[in-house]
């Protein structure tokens with residue numbers, strides 16, 4: 001009888017975990033779509049922003065399970081800023097997210113090579129380009145700060161975004177805030193311009209690329225959706241629907 005109760009309890013708990021999007025990596029990878037992955041990201045951030053984190057997929061059992069292989073469900077291109085920790089922000093754990101963090105969440109060679117590996121080899125259906133409020137890299141470019149060393153090349157990708165925001169006549173905080181959003185679009189634009197692999201996967205409906213901005217104070221992520229000019233950026237073709 002005790003055994004029957006234990007079996008029932010474990011089946012119930014498993015169903016509960018699946019319902020909450022906290023299934024194990026293998027189960028998630030089996031059938032997850034970009035839209036399901038996006039839903040899990042949204043729900044995770046909702047838990048984080050409301051202080052209801054569940055800290056899934058932590059600990060020894062999960063380490064043991066994922067030591068056999070990884071099946072993350074989303075790639076995140078985020079900023080290195082210490083206040084924007086990606087697994088925390090989306091309340092995820094070991095083996096869930098494939099993450100690139102670089103100042104200003106720019107799309108350069110190394111970042112795109114990493115994203116291509118995630119999309120092409122790990123079959124990750126979703127790429128999130130995640131900017132954040134009060135981003136130092138975007139602020140430096142928007143305010144025309146002098147930068148030296150390797151930082152100059154790093155932030156050069158942000159210049160077109162800051163220029164668009166300045167052209168709107170914005171100043172100070174409004175300028176920086178707008179440039180942060182523009183920089184997410186710029187990073188996606190550069191991703192499509194420089195990565196034939198990602199263009200083809202998006203065109204084939206195997207990968208979805210969305211923008212988002214994380215608010216350092218509220219903890220909330222504002223979801224921007226796909227690039228408004230995605231069809232044009234992909235080369236004049238609309239991506240297939242219903243994957």
Ligand SMILES: [Zn+2]
Pocket residue numbers: 079080081103104105132134135136137138
């Ligand atoms: Zn930043």
